[in-house]
Amino acid sequence: MIIVQLIHNTLSIEGPLVIAEVPRALEEIERRLQAFKGKELDVDLSGVERIDSAGVSLLDEVTVRAAHRSITLRIRHVPKHAREALKIFSSRGRMEPTGPKRDTFFVRLGEGVVNMGRASLDFLYLIADTAYFSIVGLVNKRGLRKGEFVNQSVLIGMNALPIVALISFLIGFILALQSAAQLRQFGAAIYVADLIGIAMTREMGPIMTAIVVSGRSGSAIASEIATMVVTEENDALKSMALHPVRYVLVPKIYAITVTMPLLTTLSVIIGILGAMVISITYLGIGPKPFFEELRTVLYLRDVLTGLAKSFIFAWIIALVGAYYGFRVRGGSEGVGRVTTASVVASIFWVILADSLMGLIFYFGQGVEY
Amino acid sequence: MATEIVKVTNLTAGFTPEQEVLKRVSFTANEGEVTVILGASGCGKTTLLKHLIRLYEPRTGSIRIFDQEITGMDEPEFNTLLRKIGVLFQNGALLNSVSVEENVAIPLEQHTKLSVDLIKRLVHVKLRLVELEHALHLLPSELSGGMRKRAALARAIALDPPLLFCDEPSAGLDPTTTAALDYLMLKLRDELGMTMVIVTHVVPSILRIADKAIFMDKGQVLFSGTLEECRSTGIEKIDRFFAEG
Ligand SMILES: Nc1ncnc2c1ncn2[C@@H]1O[C@H](COP(=O)(O)OP(=O)(O)O)[C@@H](O)[C@H]1O
Ligand SMILES: [Mg+2]
Numbered sequence: 001m002i003i004v005q006l007i008h009n010t011l012s013i014e015g016p017l018v019i020a021e022v023p024r025a026l027e028e029i030e031r032r033l034q035a036f037k038g039k040e041l042d043v044d045l046s047g048v049e050r051i052d053s054a055g056v057s058l059l060d061e062v063t064v065r066a067a068h069r070s071i072t073l074r075i076r077h078v079p080k081h082a083r084e085a086l087k088i089f090s091s092r093g094r095m096e097p098t099g100p101k102r103d104t105f106f107v108r109l110g111e112g113v114v115n116m117g118r119a120s121l122d123f124l125y126l127i128a129d130t131a132y133f134s135i136v137g138l139v140n141k142r143g144l145r146k147g148e149f150v151n152q153s154v155l156i157g158m159n160a161l162p163i164v165a166l167i168s169f170l171i172g173f174i175l176a177l178q179s180a181a182q183l184r185q186f187g188a189a190i191y192v193a194d195l196i197g198i199a200m201t202r203e204m205g206p207i208m209t210a211i212v213v214s215g216r217s218g219s220a221i222a223s224e225i226a227t228m229v230v231t232e233e234n235d236a237l238k239s240m241a242l243h244p245v246r247y248v249l250v251p252k253i254y255a256i257t258v259t260m261p262l263l264t265t266l267s268v269i270i271g272i273l274g275a276m277v278i279s280i281t282y283l284g285i286g287p288k289p290f291f292e293e294l295r296t297v298l299y300l301r302d303v304l305t306g307l308a309k310s311f312i313f314a315w316i317i318a319l320v321g322a323y324y325g326f327r328v329r330g331g332s333e334g335v336g337r338v339t340t341a342s343v344v345a346s347i348f349w350v351i352l353a354d355s356l357m358g359l360i361f362y363f364g365q366g367v368e369y
Numbered sequence: 370m371a372t373e374i375v376k377v378t379n380l381t382a383g384f385t386p387e388q389e390v391l392k393r394v395s396f397t398a399n400e401g402e403v404t405v406i407l408g409a410s411g412c413g414k415t416t417l418l419k420h421l422i423r424l425y426e427p428r429t430g431s432i433r434i435f436d437q438e439i440t441g442m443d444e445p446e447f448n449t450l451l452r453k454i455g456v457l458f459q460n461g462a463l464l465n466s467v468s469v470e471e472n473v474a475i476p477l478e479q480h481t482k483l484s485v486d487l488i489k490r491l492v493h494v495k496l497r498l499v500e501l502e503h504a505l506h507l508l509p510s511e512l513s514g515g516m517r518k519r520a521a522l523a524r525a526i527a528l529d530p531p532l533l534f535c536d537e538p539s540a541g542l543d544p545t546t547t548a549a550l551d552y553l554m555l556k557l558r559d560e561l562g563m564t565m566v567i568v569t570h571v572v573p574s575i576l577r578i579a580d581k582a583i584f585m586d587k588g589q590v591l592f593s594g595t596l597e598e599c600r601s602t603g604i605e606k607i608d609r610f611f612a613e614g
Contacts, residue, residue: 145480236462239422240476241448
């Protein structure tokens with residue numbers, strides 16, 4: 001049990017000055033420091049039985065606090081056993097940070113704005129590099145990873161088939177169910193075909209496919225590239241005069257450009273089938289009238305709109321994934337961080353692009369729906 | 370006078386404006402010699418090596434390789450130069466998704482017009498040189514640390530480059546593997562006349578392979594000269610380095 005006593009202008013500390021006692025000791029001392037502003041104060045350590053690193057730090061801290069209040073503090077009667085501890089553990093005069101300082105919030109905020117500008121520029125460079133090498137790669141296969149196009153097409157396209165099919169079926173099914181209940185009230189049940197046909201082709205098909213592919217392949221692209229950066233594979237490629245964008249990203253761009261429209265088409269068809277299940281079982285409308293109705297509303301233009309979106313989404317997913325992958329910092333924990341960030345970002349940009357394209361297509365062709 | 374293959378003059382570099390990782394670094398590496406860069410970890414050895422292959426842009430200074438200034442050289446020209454340089458990175462940096470064989474084949478496929486058969490044969494030769502012919506079809510993740518380094522070395526020398534850069538080839542390896550790797554390096558120097566710049570801080574390894582030594586400390590060159598001179602400088606830091614191994 002530590003005892004802190006004040007006699008005249010001497011603060012005497014008695015007992016073990018160890019980690020368990022330090023918080024209380026600091027409180028006691030702090031309370032008494034108040035009265036000594038601008039005066040002199042001695043600290044008598046002769047009664048200290050034991051002292052550990054926390055005890056020494058306490059003394060350092062008290063010295064600093066005293067100095068802040070212009071108190072002249074003298075530490076006296078340091079027992080023999082405590083001298084060694086003071087020598088080893090004292091941080092006085094060594095607390096000045098030697099390494100670069102962490103910036104304050106506002107500095108970081110300012111830097112954040114500057115970085116954002118730089119980040120957009122980096123992204124533009126990435127787009128430029130990718131576009132350039134993608135076009136060059138069509139005629140010159142050199143510098144591309146061998147066998148990677150087929151490999152990636154399987155990874156991005158084939159392996160996503162089941163999940164895209166399942167989700168699209170459920171979306172078509174559930175949209176049909178919700179709208180059927182409403183439409184039936186007006187005796188307009190057959191319009192389920194119009195509604196789901198248009199919705200799946202123009203919106204839900206491309207979007208749902210993009211979200212699934214973002215989660216599966218966008219994240220895979222980000223983590224693969226990020227891993228290559230942190231393990232110096234990226235540097236190794238450059239040292240072999242290979243451009244990482246060309247070698248790693250371009251085959252993926254080709255693969256995703258081919259597979260996304262296919263996946264989207266599949267999604268649309270299965271979504272419409274999902275709606276048809278509802279129309280047969282719940283509305284009593286057979287496949288024949290359903291498809292005839294569909295044919296009257298679905299134009300080539302709708303199909304092309306959906307496909308155009310799927311290309312744009314494909315490039316967004318691949319580029320955002322790659323962008324996050326290339327800008328990884330730190331070691332393996334950085335890989336996890338950018339992977340997560342890339343998925344969130346690519347879904348955001350997909351939805352933003354979808355809205356923009358929705359507006360463009362809507363106003364671009366005159367309002368005629 | 371020996372031909373200077375690498376000549377760095379007053380190289381200054383850093384990652385942030387206020388930080389200088391390399392301070393006016395100058396050194397040369399002569400043809401057919403092993404030049405070792407040593408110094409405590411964090412002193413800038415890797416950064417220096419990466420500047421030599423333009424992974425980073427220097428702030429000031431000149432880097433001449435094969436008597437050509439590489440700072441400011443245009444991309445295609447530098448890529449041609451890179452084909453004469455093999456690089457072994459600190460952790461091997463093999464592509465993890467493809468086999469050892471394919472890793473070693475990359476430079477051959479990308480930079481030569483050799484037929485597939487010939488490439489296979491050459492890959493085999495290089496892997497036999499590093500005693501890894503049995504690991505041909507393994508993935509990098511299935512190799513031990515020492516095997517990975519050796520596979521990476523096979524890839525680095527795939528094109529028979531006259532100049533080889535190695536970043537800590539023997540870090541984390543046991544003494545026997547280290548010795549084997551060192552003798553392999555010496556064989557490359559003696560039989561192919563390769564010029565090498567090797568970063569390392571493994572003392573026994575330095576004693577075996579170094580012709581010249583550059584001692585770095587906190588981004589500066591503390592000493593450069595022959596290995597014998599380096600061991601008798603009387604500079605405390607260097608003596609301590611050799612004494613403590
Ligand atoms: N990419 C980087 N970004 C910022 N700082 C770096 C980077 N790489 C290295 N550094 C810093 O540069 C210094 C030298 O690092 P490095 O060249 O890797 O040392 P060595 O290889 O001699 O152990 C270290 O202080 C390190 O923190
Ligand atoms: Mg290093």
